[in-house]
Amino acid sequence: MSTEAIPAEKPKRNYNALFGLTLLALLVLLWIILSLATSSFASANNISNLLRQGSMIAILAVGQTFVIITGGIDLSVGAVVGFATVIAAMLINAGIPVFLAILLTLLVGVAIGLFHGFGIVKMGLPPFIITLATLTSLRGIGLLMTNGNSISINNDAFQEFSRNSFFGIPNLFWMVLLVGIPAYVFLHHSRWGRYLFSVGSNAEASRLSGVNVQRTIFMAYTLSGLCAAFVGVLLASRIGIGNPTQAEGWELQAIASSVIGGTSLFGAVGSVHGPLLGAFILATINNGANLLNVNAFWQRVITGVLIIVIVYFDGLRRRGGK
Amino acid sequence: MTSTAQDLHPAPVLEPSRTILELRGLEKKYPGTHALKPVNLAFKSGEIHAIVGENGAGKSTLIKLLTGVMPRTSGEVIWEGKPAALATPHEAMALGINAVHQEVVLCRHLTVAANMFLGEENSRFGILQQRAMVKDAQKIIDGLGFDLPAHVVLGDLTIGQQQLIAAARATVRGTKFLIFDEPTAYLTRKEADQLFTLIRRLKSEGVTIIYISHRMEEVFELADRVSVLRDGTLVGTRNISETNDAELVKLMINRSIEQIYHKEHFTPGAAIIEARNLSGKGFENVSMTVRAGEIVGLYGLIGAGRSEFVTTLYGRHRKSAGQILWKGKDVQINSEHDAIRLGMALAPESRRDQGLCLNLPVGLNLNLPIYKRISNNLLISGAQEKTQADRQIADLRIKTPTRNALASSLSGGNQQKIVIGKWLAHGAKLFIFDEPTVGVDVGTKAEIYRLFSALLSKGAGIILISSYLPEVYELADTLHVFRRGKLVATHGFRTADHEDILTQALAEKQEKLGGKI
Structure with a gap:
């Protein structure tokens, strides 16, 4: 009966935008503090560096967010990044045109995502399990392919891409926009985006409303795999090698960025701008800690504390509305 | 001990006895609503006291106050002559007040025995005496006449059986005052009978039972007295022998049945869908036709196969035999997608689980x-x-x-x-409404029925599933009665009377219900 008694609530739609603004304010605040506290933070060199650091996690976090909105999780993205560096390096060294090599690497990411979708939808495996299995086995496959060695990429143009800038902004950051803007349109202005939310909120209700739930889940994991493979290409360009053990623990950073950006691990709540901001907040904290000569081990602790604090306040706000 | 043995020897009605619990001006306000207006009511020890009322009438609030889940705004609760604060669930339980909720609130992954003794485990030197607990639990369950094993995991039982375990659990804790909140919502008739046996037995042992239900037939079958709540006000308490269905309904909703059941008749048009000897999981050999402008009602108890039948029409489950014709053409419906594309729409039974993306x-x-x-x-x-x-x-x-x-x-x-x-x-062309008015207040019900008329006037057909007989009775142009997965009878608009339809839905219970309703 209490359901009848509760008067309808105030609109909460602006919640997402508001939360985004809060995150943006936090990011700006961090930048101001660090500019004042250190002489080197505000230098062009450091800012470019910061944007490069944050960009790759940001792209991973976008893909991850699609998956988390459906109520799933993709633990494999770090391993996919490492694996993709190997694929890209091998293809380029084999003399395949860079453009085609990148395309093939992305297709590998798509294939991995489809495999996850297959495992979840057709085999009934929990997302945590199937992506955990991929996490470990992809690293193994990569090591088998390379015999545990790194592959140096013999293509200077490919490597220069990640070091260069366009209009003074690092190319890697442009890549965030390249992924982020279509992702935003997809998530918030296309029906497939709506279906991601509805499946994460109530798969049965969505199915009965005519939503193809299986296809939606396939789509989420495929996009996450695609983003991860893309980051793999960028990483290969940046470090100039293919190495399957790269990007260790990036899946956790991507999840952390997504969660800091307001994504609910229970599904059906999330955005594109949130994870992007989350990724750059994490990058800023790491960068600032380096400049301030904080022990690198403390950075991990700070990240953990930040996740707890932000998610706690986020939860308070959500509950507070009721 | 079987249920029939108990039915033949109902516990004698106790002498008008002492009051165990009294409400004096009990009141609850939420921000913005007055959920319970001052209520004065005395419960006698050893009585079965039914509480009825529409959703939103204040029944749940009353339970929450009595079980200490929520604090009251004002008023007093007198327990055995002394004021009781009832500030926490713990305090209520210590006094002997317990509740069995509609949804089972037990641990599905633990065994039946572990659930029975949850919080009061039998242990020696810190080690659980598991075998002893299973034995004790089995003894209690057997003693209650439930044919259920104590060593299995609770989740392996049906919802109805779990409900029986929840009831059994409440009885072993020195309970003097036991509240049942719509306990039969998910029970089969047989399970409901076992539960009623348990309730009568508790009564004979002097336990006071508060029985909350929407189902009039159960109230008349079980209760000694009945209280009616409407809009947070206690509008009356009657001895069950001195009242009837119509009076209670009138008290509950304060308007006549005709005002609620808005019904317009349209000339039926062409057949929209036809099921021919359709069988599937949970039903067999069902044939029916829905035409444009007509409401086809499906009545039966929960578990009679009505929902399974419509979800099969809707492509959620595979049919095992038979034929579906859509506008006269044989069609294969393999998914909800196919059904929706043809022009079907399904408003499912459970809006929380199947109908809405709540967040x-x-x-x-x-x-x-x-x-x-x-x-x-x-x-x-x-x-x-x-x-x-x-x-x-x-x-x-x-x-x-x-x-x-x-x-x-x-x-x-x-x-x-x-x-x-x-x-x-x-x-859509065909609308399937599965229990569309469960948990909906009277005003909204009337609006929903008006909506049906609007849909029919546009040439749609409707399949209406309801466990609430008056609803299908007053609205359906064709009424099909389901029992145990079979279509057992078909009636026109208001051509049969309630007793006959109930009997057809229940069958084996006819002698018992025939006399009471």
């Missing part, structure tokens, strides 16, 4: 089936999304501040309007 906006829920239509190949038209949602909200009078409010923030009745409303813009 998403009202507008998204309303538009979910039509996103394909309001977007081009790539993008959703923001303008259309707004106008479509706003139109449904206005047409259905959904009480929501904006289309962007979350569905979970709406009341049950308004949520149900979303579940139904999302199909209206879609423009």
